[in-house]
Amino acid sequence: xxxxxxxxxxxxxxxxxxxxxxxxxxxxxxxxxxxxxxxxxxxxxxxxxxxxxxxxxxxxxxxxxxxxxxxxxxxxxxxxxxxxxxxxxxxxxxxxxxxxxxxxxxxxxxxxxxxxxxxxxxxxxxxxxxxxxxxxxxx
Amino acid sequence: xxxxxxxxxxxxxxxxxxxxxxxxxxxxxxxxxxxxxxxxxxxxxxxxxxxxxxxxxxxxxxxxxxxxxxxxxxxxxxxxxxxxxxxxxxxxxxxxxxxxxxxxxxxxxxxxxxxxxxxxxxxxxxxxxxxxxxxxxxxxxxxxxxxxxxxxxxxxxxxxxxxxxxxxxxxxxxxxxxxxxxxxxxxxxxxxxxxxxxxxxxxxxxxxxxxxxxxxxxxxxxxxxxxxxxxxxxxxxxxxxxxxxxxxxxxxxxxxxxxxxxxxxxxxxxxxxxxxxxxxxxxxxxxxxxxxxxxxxxxxxxxxxxxxxxxxxxxxxxxxxxxxxxxxxxxxxxxxxxxxxxxxxxxxxxxxxxxxxxxxxxxxxxxxxxxxxxxxxxxxxxxxxxxxxxxxxxxxxxxxxxxxxxxxxxxxxxxxxxxxxxxxxxxxxxxxxxxxxxxxxxxxxxxxxxxxxxxxxxxxxxxxxxxxxxxxxxxxxxxxxxxxxxxxxxxxxxxxxxxxxxxxxxxxxxxxxxxxxxxxxxxxxxxxxxxxxxxxxxxxxxxxxxxxxxxxxxxxxxx
Numbered sequence: 001x002x003x004x005x006x007x008x009x010x011x012x013x014x015x016x017x018x019x020x021x022x023x024x025x026x027x028x029x030x031x032x033x034x035x036x037x038x039x040x041x042x043x044x045x046x047x048x049x050x051x052x053x054x055x056x057x058x059x060x061x062x063x064x065x066x067x068x069x070x071x072x073x074x075x076x077x078x079x080x081x082x083x084x085x086x087x088x089x090x091x092x093x094x095x096x097x098x099x100x101x102x103x104x105x106x107x108x109x110x111x112x113x114x115x116x117x118x119x120x121x122x123x124x125x126x127x128x129x130x131x132x133x134x135x136x137x138x139x
Numbered sequence: 140x141x142x143x144x145x146x147x148x149x150x151x152x153x154x155x156x157x158x159x160x161x162x163x164x165x166x167x168x169x170x171x172x173x174x175x176x177x178x179x180x181x182x183x184x185x186x187x188x189x190x191x192x193x194x195x196x197x198x199x200x201x202x203x204x205x206x207x208x209x210x211x212x213x214x215x216x217x218x219x220x221x222x223x224x225x226x227x228x229x230x231x232x233x234x235x236x237x238x239x240x241x242x243x244x245x246x247x248x249x250x251x252x253x254x255x256x257x258x259x260x261x262x263x264x265x266x267x268x269x270x271x272x273x274x275x276x277x278x279x280x281x282x283x284x285x286x287x288x289x290x291x292x293x294x295x296x297x298x299x300x301x302x303x304x305x306x307x308x309x310x311x312x313x314x315x316x317x318x319x320x321x322x323x324x325x326x327x328x329x330x331x332x333x334x335x336x337x338x339x340x341x342x343x344x345x346x347x348x349x350x351x352x353x354x355x356x357x358x359x360x361x362x363x364x365x366x367x368x369x370x371x372x373x374x375x376x377x378x379x380x381x382x383x384x385x386x387x388x389x390x391x392x393x394x395x396x397x398x399x400x401x402x403x404x405x406x407x408x409x410x411x412x413x414x415x416x417x418x419x420x421x422x423x424x425x426x427x428x429x430x431x432x433x434x435x436x437x438x439x440x441x442x443x444x445x446x447x448x449x450x451x452x453x454x455x456x457x458x459x460x461x462x463x464x465x466x467x468x469x470x471x472x473x474x475x476x477x478x479x480x481x482x483x484x485x486x487x488x489x490x491x492x493x494x495x496x497x498x499x500x501x502x503x504x505x506x507x508x509x510x511x512x513x514x515x516x517x518x519x520x521x522x523x524x525x526x527x528x529x530x531x532x533x534x535x536x537x538x539x540x541x542x543x544x545x546x547x548x549x550x551x552x553x554x555x556x557x558x559x560x561x562x563x564x565x566x567x568x569x570x571x572x573x574x575x576x577x578x579x580x581x582x583x584x585x586x587x588x589x590x591x592x593x594x595x596x597x598x599x600x601x602x603x604x605x606x607x608x609x610x611x612x613x614x615x616x617x618x619x620x621x622x623x624x625x626x627x628x629x630x631x632x633x634x635x636x637x638x639x640x641x642x643x644x645x646x647x648x649x650x651x652x653x654x655x656x657x658x659x660x661x662x663x664x665x666x667x668x669x670x671x672x673x674x675x676x677x678x679x680x681x682x683x684x685x686x687x688x689x690x691x692x693x694x695x696x697x698x
Contacts, residue, residue, distance in 0.1 A: 019149070022149075022153065026156070029160060033163075061191075062208060065191065065205060065206070065207060065208075066207070068194070068202045068205055069202070069205055069207060069279065069281055071201070071202070072201050072202040072203070072205070072281040072282065073281045075201050075352075076281060076282045076285070076352075077282075077285070077352055077353050077355075077356030077357075078282060078283070078285060078356060081356065081360075
């Protein structure tokens with residue numbers, strides 16, 4: 001009887017020594033599972049954010065394609081020529097002589113900008129000098 | 140009893156929860172493969188995603204070819220009611236409506252692919268059960284027939300079949316990828332864009348050409364005018380930068396619109412005459428022969444030749460195209476007046492083997508190396524076959540067949556002081572990440588002329604325009620150097636009567652060439668056929684147009 005009481009007291013004391021660690025372990029485990037759940041929910045939230053960004057990217061890419069298509073159509077030489085001839089009534093400037101001044105002759109003039117840019121803008125303007133109104137020939 | 144087991148009542152509880160936690164963890168972290176498969180089927184949905192085909196740009200960055208969104212429709216026979224087919228009359232072709240008016244086998248039938256938005260809107264509006272829509276991409280060429288032969292075209296599945304679309308298909312084509320979508324309990328999908336690693340494909344790249352679409356428009360327009368004026372059967376114009384070999388324009392007539400798929404069936408329309416048609420160059424070949432003779436020392440610059448109306452050569456004759464004798468001509472006058480008898484004598488001074496290898500060194504009879512498909516090498520018989528009148532025929536540009544690109548490259552060698560350059564039409568190609576994986580560059584094939592000989596040839600070609608057969612191309616505000624040519628058309632071993640190929644090849648400004656251009660008009664039928672009368676005016680009008688618009692060629696140093 002005494003031995004049994006001693007054994008019970010001993011097991012209770014062992015359990016009392018061990019139980020804080022068990023509780024701690026259980027809490028850690030519980031916390032880990034909760035954390036896992038939170039992380040998964042957070043990753044799902046990030047995926048949804050990614051999805052909306054991807055949708056935006058796709059939308060912008062589609063816009064870019066459409067804008068490139070429209071730009072290409074607007075810059076089409078055939079369209080510009082057709083519009084100039086039919087809508088604006090322009091004709092070839094076949095009786096106009098073009099005077100071209102080579103760059104060395106302009107060396108004394110102050111440079112107002114980058115020559116490449118000037119050449120590029122001259123190029124773009126020259127394209128529209130392709131057509132001059134008939135009236136100019138008579139002037 | 141509890142007290143006896145392990146000495147504590149909590150041990151059993153601990154063991155119970157430990158087992159429980161382990162089981163939960165193993166189910167979460169190491170699920171059964173069957174459970175995984177079942178949940179994948181329920182939770183994820185794998186859908187195909189069409190991708191854009193890459194852009195093709197001109198040298199200014201304008202898009203010449205691009206892919207635009209479009210709709211395709213298919214029906215699932217399992218859900219389709221054939222009696223609904225009558226609603227599609229007038230929207231779809233009769234043959235399709237007839238087919239779907241009866242029950243169909245299988246689970247998939249294309250109704251229409253890559254249709255226009257008007258048709259798509261009509262089909263969508265009917266809301267017929269069993270018809271489903273797929274978003275695809277369609278290839279579009281916004282400038283229609285501009286540069287059609289170079290750009291080429293694709294099939295319905297966006298695979299290149301011709302031109303740049305074919306040759307650069309590996310860069311431009313991107314196979315359809317797959318997206319993995321999440322499914323809700325109701326079956327609705329949520330796009331959370333998860334790509335599986337093995338199914339993620341690289342996007343398309345892009346190709347930028349050396350062609351300037353403004354110059355291209357000019358040469359195409361003038362070529363068509365020239366063809367219509369002289370009622371010719373075919374034509375070609377090539378314009379390139381002699382200092383780099385970059386092709387700034389390449390026109391072929393007849394042409395086609397790659398957006399109109401019906402026109403792609405006609406092989407005559409889709410053939411690129413600039414690289415795929417061979418013809419006998421005639422007198423435009425004489426500067427090449429003269430250059431070879433001078434370089435080989437067979438002829439001196441101060442020599443003269445007697446040029447009667449006709450000379451006998453072996454078993455044949457060579458006669459003047461003008462049907463008159465020129466008397467005594469200097470070497471330069473032979474080119475200026477385009478004397479056949481004089482040129483034949485010059486050509487015969489070079490041994491056939493030497494002439495053959497020199498002509499090949501100039502690039503004739505070989506692939507010029509341009510980044511296009513369907514490039515012909517031309518026809519140049521081996522020297523063993525150069526018997527009788529053949530060497531003198533070749534000296535006047537007959538008895539061999541070349542493409543316009545071959546000759547344009549050869550003229551460029553005269554213009555740039557003697558360097559035969561590889562012609563190229565692709566400025567750069569980039570992959571999907573924007574990295575440049577190919578860049579077109581100036582590439583010297585070989586030096587075919589000394590600077591002295593090249594300079595002399597340039598002066599003579601200026602005289603051709605000022606005083607000789609090319610007067611119709613003369614312009615007061617720019618110096619043009621060129622050579623006319625009128626070649627006969629051969630068929631089944633004989634020259635056809637009344638069929639000619641008129642050509643005019645040259646460069647400007649003569650002293651510092653910015654452009655080389657060759658105009659070839661095949662089989663004019665309206666009376667005139669000489670190169671100086673048919674091709675030279677077209678050349679002049681293009682030079683006028685380009686000069687007045689001030690279009691500049693990219694500097695050779697930039698390539």
